[in-house]
Amino acid sequence: MNWLLVIAGAAVGAPLRYLTDRAVQSRHDSVFPWGTFVVNVTGCLILGLLTGAVSAGAAGRHLQLLLGTGLCGALTTYSTFSYETLRLTETGAGRYAAVNAVASVVTGLGAAFAGASISAALWV
Numbered sequence: 001m002n003w004l005l006v007i008a009g010a011a012v013g014a015p016l017r018y019l020t021d022r023a024v025q026s027r028h029d030s031v032f033p034w035g036t037f038v039v040n041v042t043g044c045l046i047l048g049l050l051t052g053a054v055s056a057g058a059a060g061r062h063l064q065l066l067l068g069t070g071l072c073g074a075l076t077t078y079s080t081f082s083y084e085t086l087r088l089t090e091t092g093a094g095r096y097a098a099v100n101a102v103a104s105v106v107t108g109l110g111a112a113f114a115g116a117s118i119s120a121a122l123w124v
Contacts, residue, residue: 002065009070017075031093033084033100036077040104041111043076048112052119 020042021035028034050068053059081104088097 002062005062005065006070006073009066009068009072010074011070013071013074016071017077031088031091032096033081033088036080036084037100037104037107040076040078040081041107043072044108045111045115046075047072048115048117049119050115051112052116053123055116056119056123058119058123 017039020039023035024038025033025035047068050059050064050072054061054064081100085097085100088094088100
């Protein structure tokens with residue numbers, strides 16, 4: 001049963017990642033990988049919200065599997081982030097690569113902490 005929840009979440013998360021990435025990137029005329037940045041930060045926020053809800057007892061293990069492992073696992077992409085950062089470096093856009101690496105980690109962690117804080121405030 002648990003694996004079906006993960007599959008269901010991933011079945012939504014993977015196409016959502018692709019469609020969001022394409023939609024965001026098409027609006028920017030830049031070598032910076034905005035699409036991947038947006039999906040990764042969004043996934044961090046969702047996971048922070050979910051983690052806070054689970055910690056407060058407002059969400060259970062099944063929702064955690066569906067949204068956390070399935071949806072967020074397929075929505076976010078560390079491999080694409082790494083690949084795009086490497087490609088930026090290889091094509092001479094080292095500053096963009098550095099900004100991507102630092103901003104992705106800092107903003108992703110900030111989004112996760114913000115999500116957990118929002119959940120804590122909502123479920124107290």
